[in-house]
Amino acid sequence: MIEGLKAGLALIGVVAVSLLTIAMLITFERPPIDSTQIGYDGVGMVDHVNPRLEEEVQARNEPPFSLGAVPPGGRPAGEAYENVQVLADLSEDQFNHLMVGITNWVSPEEGCAYCHNLENLASDELYTKVVSRRMIQMTMTINSEYSDHVGQTGVNCYTCHRGNNVPEYLWVEEDGPKAMAGVSASRQDQNVPTRIAGYSTMPYTALETLLTEPGANIRVATQSALPFVREAGAAPPPDIKDTEVTYSLMMNMSQGLGVNCTYCHNSRNWSSWEQSTPMRVTAWHGIQMAQDINANYLIPLQPVLPENRLGPAGDAPKANCETCHQGLALPMNGAPMLEDHPELGESYK
Numbered sequence: 001m002i003e004g005l006k007a008g009l010a011l012i013g014v015v016a017v018s019l020l021t022i023a024m025l026i027t028f029e030r031p032p033i034d035s036t037q038i039g040y041d042g043v044g045m046v047d048h049v050n051p052r053l054e055e056e057v058q059a060r061n062e063p064p065f066s067l068g069a070v071p072p073g074g075r076p077a078g079e080a081y082e083n084v085q086v087l088a089d090l091s092e093d094q095f096n097h098l099m100v101g102i103t104n105w106v107s108p109e110e111g112c113a114y115c116h117n118l119e120n121l122a123s124d125e126l127y128t129k130v131v132s133r134r135m136i137q138m139t140m141t142i143n144s145e146y147s148d149h150v151g152q153t154g155v156n157c158y159t160c161h162r163g164n165n166v167p168e169y170l171w172v173e174e175d176g177p178k179a180m181a182g183v184s185a186s187r188q189d190q191n192v193p194t195r196i197a198g199y200s201t202m203p204y205t206a207l208e209t210l211l212t213e214p215g216a217n218i219r220v221a222t223q224s225a226l227p228f229v230r231e232a233g234a235a236p237p238p239d240i241k242d243t244e245v246t247y248s249l250m251m252n253m254s255q256g257l258g259v260n261c262t263y264c265h266n267s268r269n270w271s272s273w274e275q276s277t278p279m280r281v282t283a284w285h286g287i288q289m290a291q292d293i294n295a296n297y298l299i300p301l302q303p304v305l306p307e308n309r310l311g312p313a314g315d316a317p318k319a320n321c322e323t324c325h326q327g328l329a330l331p332m333n334g335a336p337m338l339e340d341h342p343e344l345g346e347s348y349k
């Protein structure tokens with residue numbers, strides 16, 4: 001009887017030690033989330049880093065190979081070549097240097113032939129060349145008009161493309177199930193797990209509603225009591241549905257930068273700028289920039305693109321924060337993108 005009890009206890013001991021070892025091994029392979037306090041004590045403002053994802057995120061954010069800069073001076077490209085509509089003021093050398101850069105950033109495997117008929121470089125017969133001309137103008141606009149966002153770091157084609165013909169992180173309108181199978185009620189564009197909404201129940205229409213039109217209204221918090229008492233003819237205040245669209249955009253932004261809400265906000269008051277971090281102001285300029293490049297550059301390219309490049313709803317692919325940021329608050333950890341190519345920092349207008 002005593003012997004049996006002893007054996008039983010020993011068995012329990014062995015099982016317990018094994019479980020503990022397994023638990024320790026699992027914890028060892030799955031280190032916990034790292035947290036850093038970024039606000040005053042007690043306000044819950046914390047940045048999180050997931051060590052399990054860090055390696056993959058960092059690998060995705062290696063800066064491109066540097067070609068060095070080319071000194072200005074020499075014959076202008078507009079004189080040297082036949083059909084130069086945007087880059088005419090560059091010197092011939094700068095122009096060729098940029099063509100090599102573009103090739104490395106966008107079509108390293110296909111080379112010049114991705115955009116050119118090699119028998120006739122002046123020809124615009126390939127749609128990729130026509131798209132690229134607009135992409136060059138877009139890049140110049142980002143660098144020259146949105147320095148409040150991109151600073152001196154700037155962007156070049158690699159910031160979005162990373163050596164791919166089409167950037168890995170872009171978005172198109174969800175052609176999601178608008179109604180649940182067998183149920184007549186509409187889904188109200190939500191309650192479907194989509195990447196756009198960070199797999200939450202929030203609406204998947206946030207990007208098309210708030211990131212395609214300059215000035216689209218993101219603010220939903222009422223700033224006065226009794227907001228429903230309003231002057232005749234005044235616009236209705238934002239409702240719960242509008243609020244959900246804003247939250248969905250915020251999820252998408254956080255996902256793109258790999259941060260949580262308190263990177264920008266003090267969550268005790270989402271709307272208050274005084275209580276937000278300086279990052280929120282930079283982010284505000286980023287929102288203006290994303291709305292501009294979608295509305296004025298990427299959406300109008302729809303008729304130029306072949307069908308296999310369009311989304312299921314027939315729309316052209318568009319950019320969001322993730323297109324450049326790819327999981328980091330500073331794309332490629334802040335590697336300078338204009339150093340070798342100052343010409344992309346000029347305005348084309």
Ligand code: HEC
Nearest residue numbers: 081082083084085086087099100103112115121122132133
């Ligand atoms: C991703 C697209 C793309 C790639 C790749 C590319 N180019 Fe270009 N190329 C353009 C665009 C766009 C223009 C027109 C620029 C303008 O209108 O200001 C152009 C124009 C030119 C011209 C001027 C032709 C003329 O007479 O009008 C030359 C020369 C040229 N490229 C050479 C090259 C070389 C060499 C390579 C490979 C090292 C290359 N390009 C790779 C997009 C590309």
Ligand code: HEC
Nearest residue numbers: 102128131132135136139156157160165170301317318319
């Ligand atoms: C802000 C992000 C961004 C930057 C910067 C950017 N692109 Fe793009 N590019 C996109 C998106 C999004 C698409 C897909 C939609 C489209 O084709 O219009 C795209 C598509 C393209 C395509 C079409 C490829 C295909 O196979 O259909 C070419 C070519 C291209 N870009 C060239 C360039 C060049 C050259 C530069 C730099 C001068 C550049 N891009 C800079 C976002 C960007």
Ligand code: HEC
Nearest residue numbers: 218219220221250251254260261263264270271280283284
């Ligand atoms: C990278 C910075 C950033 C992150 C991260 C972020 N936000 Fe925002 N948020 C902003 C900016 C900028 C605005 C203001 C937009 C405007 O005024 O046009 C805003 C606005 C809001 C508003 C509307 C405030 C008002 O005045 O009505 C809410 C609510 C909000 N955010 C919630 C969140 C939540 C919840 C999260 C996390 C899921 C989050 N935010 C993550 C930058 C951020």
Ligand code: HEC
Nearest residue numbers: 149150151153154253279282283286287290320321324329
């Ligand atoms: C065209 C590329 C591009 C897009 C699109 C973009 N950003 Fe940025 N963002 C940058 C670059 C480049 C920097 C670095 C600027 C610097 O070094 O000063 C940056 C910096 C930031 C920072 C400052 C981070 C820090 O730690 O200092 C925030 C916050 C930010 N972006 C938020 C956003 C949000 C939110 C969006 C989408 C609404 C967005 N960005 C879209 C390129 C982009």
